[in-house]
Amino acid sequence: MLKDLVELLQQDAVQPYYIGLCMAMMVLPMLGLAIWFHRRIGDSEGGRRLMRENGKVPPTRSRSPIAAGRQLGHAAALFKSIQSGAYGGEVRATYKVVWIVVALWLLANALVWGLPLYGLSFYPVADSRSIPAAPGNASTTTTNKPNW
Numbered sequence: 573m574l575k576d577l578v579e580l581l582q583q584d585a586v587q588p589y590y591i592g593l594c595m596a597m598m599v600l601p602m603l604g605l606a607i608w609f610h611r612r613i614g615d616s617e618g619g620r621r622l623m624r625e626n627g628k629v630p631p632t633r634s635r636s637p638i639a640a641g642r643q644l645g646h647a648a649a650l651f652k653s654i655q656s657g658a659y660g661g662e663v664r665a666t667y668k669v670v671w672i673v674v675a676l677w678l679l680a681n682a683l684v685w686g687l688p689l690y691g692l693s694f695y696p697v698a699d700s701r702s703i704p705a706a707p708g709n710a711s712t713t714t715t716n717k718p719n720w
Contacts, residue, residue, distance in 0.1 A: 578691040590688075597684050601677050609670055618660030626650060 580586055613619035629646050632639045653659065654667055 574687070574691040575695045577688060578695045581688050594681075594684050597677075597681055601673070601680075605670065605673055605677075609666065612666050613663065616660060616662045618658075618663045619666070622650070622654070622659045622663055 581590055613623060629643070632643060634640075654664055657664060
């Protein structure tokens with residue numbers, strides 16, 4: 573099955589569609605999750621309070637570790653208050669769904685992007701531009717570089 577996948581992806585007609593599928597797997601689920609999250613959070617009073625609290629901390633353009641630490645500290649404090657139920661059960665449940673969806677998204681991306689690369693390590697693709705070595709002629713060699 574893995575060999576069949578590698579052979580399928582060697583075809584020039586399939587490669588653009590597969591890359592398009594991979595890119596869609598990266599972007600579309602996160603876009604949908606962001607829209608769903610903001611609609612769901614905005615529906616509850618606790619969610620609106622959370623967004624107001626989060627909006628109090630201005631974004632920083634600084635690249636200093638101190639500014640990053642402040643932002644991380646604020647995010648950790650919000651996470652802790654969400655987990656303790658300070659913004660209500662609906663907000664906590666929403667964040668739980670977000671964590672599950674992101675974990676599944678990471679797994680799906682690892683499979684979609686990684687499986688062909690893993691397959692290439694077992695079934696290297698012979699370069700179609702190389703000429704097989706003739707018996708007794710050491711000047712021509714073959715390469716196993718993928719052509720994609």
